[in-house]
Amino acid sequence: MSTIFIHRFDVVQPSSLEEALKILAEEGESVTPMAGGTDVMILIRDGVIKVKKILDLWPLRSQLSYIKREDGYVKIGALTTVTELEKSWLVNDKRYAGFRDVIIGFATPYLRSLATVGGNIGTGHPLSDIGVLLLTLDAEVVLLSADGERIVPLKEFYLGKRKINRKPNELITEVRFKEAPGNSSTAFIKFDRRRGHSMGYVLVAAYLALKGNVIEDVKIAFDSIGRPYPERAVKTESFLKGKEFSLENIRKAYNEVLPTEMSRISDYRASAEYRLDLSKVLMKRALLRAKERIESR
Amino acid sequence: MAFDPSKSWDTYPDIEITLNVNGKNYKVKVKPYERLIDVLRYKLGFTGVKEGCGRGECGACVVLMDGELVPSCLVLAVRANGKKIITVEGLAPEGKLHAVQKAFLDTFAVQCGFCFPGFAIAIKHLLDKNPNPSEEEIKEALSGNLCRCGSYYRLIKAAKLASEYVRQGKIYFDVKR
Ligand SMILES: Cc1cc2nc3c(=O)[nH]c(=O)nc-3n(C[C@H](O)[C@H](O)[C@H](O)COP(=O)(O)OP(=O)(O)OC[C@H]3O[C@@H](n4cnc5c(N)ncnc54)[C@H](O)[C@@H]3O)c2cc1C
Ligand code: FES
Ligand code: FES
Numbered sequence: 131m132s133t134i135f136i137h138r139f140d141v142v143q144p145s146s147l148e149e150a151l152k153i154l155a156e157e158g159e160s161v162t163p164m165a166g167g168t169d170v171m172i173l174i175r176d177g178v179i180k181v182k183k184i185l186d187l188w189p190l191r192s193q194l195s196y197i198k199r200e201d202g203y204v205k206i207g208a209l210t211t212v213t214e215l216e217k218s219w220l221v222n223d224k225r226y227a228g229f230r231d232v233i234i235g236f237a238t239p240y241l242r243s244l245a246t247v248g249g250n251i252g253t254g255h256p257l258s259d260i261g262v263l264l265l266t267l268d269a270e271v272v273l274l275s276a277d278g279e280r281i282v283p284l285k286e287f288y289l290g291k292r293k294i295n296r297k298p299n300e301l302i303t304e305v306r307f308k309e310a311p312g313n314s315s316t317a318f319i320k321f322d323r324r325r326g327h328s329m330g331y332v333l334v335a336a337y338l339a340l341k342g343n344v345i346e347d348v349k350i351a352f353d354s355i356g357r358p359y360p361e362r363a364v365k366t367e368s369f370l371k372g373k374e375f376s377l378e379n380i381r382k383a384y385n386e387v388l389p390t391e392m393s394r395i396s397d398y399r400a401s402a403e404y405r406l407d408l409s410k411v412l413m414k415r416a417l418l419r420a421k422e423r424i425e426s427r
Numbered sequence: 428m429a430f431d432p433s434k435s436w437d438t439y440p441d442i443e444i445t446l447n448v449n450g451k452n453y454k455v456k457v458k459p460y461e462r463l464i465d466v467l468r469y470k471l472g473f474t475g476v477k478e479g480c481g482r483g484e485c486g487a488c489v490v491l492m493d494g495e496l497v498p499s500c501l502v503l504a505v506r507a508n509g510k511k512i513i514t515v516e517g518l519a520p521e522g523k524l525h526a527v528q529k530a531f532l533d534t535f536a537v538q539c540g541f542c543f544p545g546f547a548i549a550i551k552h553l554l555d556k557n558p559n560p561s562e563e564e565i566k567e568a569l570s571g572n573l574c575r576c577g578s579y580y581r582l583i584k585a586a587k588l589a590s591e592y593v594r595q596g597k598i599y600f601d602v603k604r
Binding site for chain 2: 135138139140141143166167168171172175184186188213237238239240241243244326327
């Protein structure tokens with residue numbers, strides 16, 4: 131009576147990062163890392179995955195929960211929770227204001243104290259708010275195993291539906307991105323019928339750097355371009371780069387370029403047509419929001 | 428009847444953990460796959476912790492764990508080892524009502540009451556951090572708590588009244604009989 135899980139499982143709680151890596155090296159695929167567990171616990175509950183043994187990463191929080199600036203990078207420990215992001219300097223830096231957008235709309239207050247940054251990209255799910263934003267900051271994922279460190283650009287980290295570029299003996303230890311220039315900012319929009327507690331029909335994040343009124347650099351990421359994981363709209367980006375920041379150019383970009391690289395799906399939540407339409411409108415809004423932020427001193 | 432693992436076919440190990448629930452220490456044997464909510468409800472009898480959805484969507488099961496608001500349906504019990512847990516039963520000392528509970532009674536905020544323990548804990552968590560929340564802040568703090576009876580209007584009224592009590596220094600009330 132005291133479990134609701136169809137498949138029962140064991141748990142191992144390592145006392146250090148080294149021990150965790152050793153367990154992964156020895157037992158590999160038969161152990162499933164669990165950070166906040168807000169995704170894993172539900173997959174187990176629903177019987178979507180069958181796990182033999184959970185590797186509880188929570189004891190490693192003292193080592194892997196941090197947000198720091200170092201060597202020109204912003205480095206975020208994999209076990210940093212959304213609540214910790216919310217309390218950090220990151221959300222007050224206008225260049226990274228996109229994180230503010232992410233946090234406000236992220237799940238529910240009580241899930242934010244469990245949900246981690248590493249877990250968010252670890253799900254490999256398209257509707258990963260943090261992952262979509264991090265794509266626009268050209269983030270890299272730091273993976274650690276007993277064999278050493280491996281650094282993978284986030285855009286090469288997603289491989290398929292719930293498939294990520296992680297070997298069974300590796301842990302995600304950090305996500306990092308180069309400090310953005312002062313003339314830049316970010317924005318994130320998740321569109322759903324309500325503000326909080328939603329998955330979103332469409333997710334969009336934008337990074338914008340302006341030189342006067344010219345788009346010096348721009349990166350736009352969506353929950354999906356066509357494949358079932360977050361990706362950047364690179365053709366749309368290169369169309370906009372170097373052009374003047376004007377509604378006319380943005381309209382051209384989303385009407386003439388975006389549809390050539392985006393193919394949306396229809397499901398019970400929304401039609402492909404509606405999703406494409408939303409993608410266009412939200413892309414414009416995200417760019418305008420980022421511009422507004424750059425200009426606010 | 429308590430679950431007796433020695434009579435079970437279940438070969439998963441028993442792990443002894445210590446939980447401090449509402450100020451009292453409990454040593455309890457748990458299975459690796461057991462959730463905190465199961466241990467609180469079925470092994471320790473804190474049935475004020477409700478399971479609405481079991482998947483982090485309704486807030487009926489929230490407890491404070493070392494001061495943080497967490498859904499006990501998504502936390503493995505072993506992970507709560509050594510932690511301080513507050514459930515609705517621990518809001519006020521025996522025979523007293525906490526300001527949040529008093530405010531709920533004064534405003535007739537609940538109908539069936541199933542969502543109440545979660546709301547009460549979420550409001551306490553909010554008031555611990557911010558005793559003077561705006562209506563927007565109350566709504567945001569309670570945005571993950573669902574009320575099947577749709578009593579939201581009064582739940583927000585109750586949260587406001589509770590914050591007034593707390594600001595007046597009135598934390599505990601005698602239970603009227
Ligand atoms: C009700 C509800 C609402 C939600 N709302 C949102 C939302 O608004 N936005 C959003 O983006 N997501 C949302 N989610 C999904 C989920 O909460 C997030 O993706 C969260 O960030 C996952 O983090 P976690 O630490 O809980 O991951 P976990 O569940 O612990 O792990 C997720 C995956 O990553 C792997 N993993 C985790 N950490 C590591 C690591 N360090 N090394 C290697 N592998 C690792 C795990 O093995 C697992 O496969 C929601 C979930 C629920 C239940
Ligand atoms: S039972 Fe835990 S959130 Fe619903
Ligand atoms: S009063 Fe019935 S669920 Fe809230």
